[in-house]
Amino acid sequence: MNKTFKIYAVIFIVVMLILALLEVNKTETTDWRKNFNINQKSPFGLFVFNNEAKDLFKNNLKRIEQTPYDYYSQHKKGAHNIIVIENDLDKESWKKILDQVSKGSDAMIMVSSIPKDISDSIGYYAADISFAEENIMKLTDIKYQNDFIKLDKFPSGRGFSYIKPKVEVLGKTIEKNNSDQANFIKASFGKGTVYVHSEPLFLTNYYLLKQGSIQYAQDVFSYLPDKETVWFIKNDTKVSRFFMRFVLSNPALKYAWWLLLGGLVLFIFFNAKRKQRIVPVEEPLRNTSVDFVKSIGNLYLQEGDFHDMMAKKAQYFLNKIRMDLLIDTQNLDAEFAKKLHLKTGKPMEMINEAISLIRKGEDPYANVMKEDLIKMNKLLDDLLQ
Structure with missing residues (x-):
């Protein structure tokens, strides 16, 4: 090593x-998230309620971690109680629950939100009705008039803003600066009954451990008849920190x-x-053709032999015409100009001027100026574009 x-x-x-x-x-740190998990001892878990549920339902409670859709697709059951506490269910599962209720079962649904088409079929519309930091929940039944619970930690503020006439209100939310709002209702559905509570927070550890709060929970569940109860719990594992x-x-x-x-x-x-040594970078051979052309160009420029440069430019141009455009360049006459015009699409004036400069470059006795070379170079480049 x-x-x-x-x-x-x-x-x-x-x-x-x-x-x-x-x-x-x-x-x-205290976890104040509303997890509604039966294994969580955090303030808004259901650990306390899960432990007390056995006595509350007289040992006649089943905890089911399957979705209602999967459970009822595998089991045929008679009339029974159904409990759902803040569980995110799919629409098909909700439909399975309503199907069981229509056959004679009773459902206690304690959720802050369910699909609108499901709530419409039951007979209510849920919405956020308050943003107060605390409120009091109370049942409307006269035999429970002395039982209430005060929500002083993060109430959801949800309630029922629209209730059909045949739906009975069993509980309400009372606030100082707001009118009373229904939060617990009862609706007949087929042969059974659906109970819906919009604030499941009262079942969490934080509130059940407060003095007097457990009585409110017992009152709410007392509406369910004494029979087998199926509780569809959230299938969550214990959250690690x-x-x-x-x-x-x-x-x-x-x-x-x-x-x-x-x-x-x-x-x-x-x-x-085994560490490999650094491989040296080999620079590729440099292409010096451009440098060579620049050097030759500078040499001609320093010598000032514009006539020779015009002659070579003319030769290069005529060779390009022969190779690319297949035009005979032996005679730079009108016929040549016409063919060049047809194949390049350039104006005849430009072509004639270029021919004139080419002839000047090829004439050994012509007087060539620097301006002639510049003009010719531009014209011939334009013709080849």
Whole structure:
């Protein structure tokens, strides 16, 4: 084991130890998220209610982690009670619940929101009716008039803004600066009954552990008849507080993470064991053709032999005409000008002027100026475009 590998190994171990120490020594913070998880002891979990549910329903309670659609597709049941507490169900599952109610079952639905077509079929419309920081929930039945619960931590403010005439109001929300709003209703549906409560927060640990709050929960569930009860719970595992919980909770990210760590270890091992020397960069041979042309051009320019440059430019141009346009350049007459005009589409005036300059360049006795060379060069380049 060479020195480089030891350095990499020490760095890796130190980083892992630092991460472990941060995890062990981190301070616990209160989780105020509304998770409604039966295994959570956080303020808005359902740990307390889950433990008390056995006595509340007289040992006649089934906890089901399947969706209602899957459960009822596999089980044929008679009349029974159905409980749903803040569970995100698909529309088909809601339809399965209503189908069971229509056959004689009773459903206690405690959610802040369900699909609109489902709520319309029951007979109500739910909406945000308040943004108050606290309120009081009370039942309207005279035998429960002394039982209430005060919500002083993050109430949802949801209630029923529209209720059909045949729907009975069983509970309401009372606020100082707002009119009373219905939050607990009863609706007949086929042979059964649907109870809907828009604020399931009163079943969480925070409120059930407050003195007097449990009585309100008992009153609400007393509307269900004494028979087998099926509770469709949220299928959530216990939430870890590990800083990598999001990555490790997703299979694809988890495999990518372990693959990254494994690749890093292999990289360190092989890189330290056998490191290749740096390969020198070989510069490719430089194309000096352009430099050569520039040098020749500068030489002619310094000599001031514009006549020779015009002659060579004329030769290059005529050769290009013969090769590319297949025009005979032996006689620069009217016939030549006409053919060049037809194949290039350039004006006859430009072509005639170019022919005149070509002849001047080919005449060994012509007096050629720098301006003639510049003009000819531009004209011939324009003709070849």
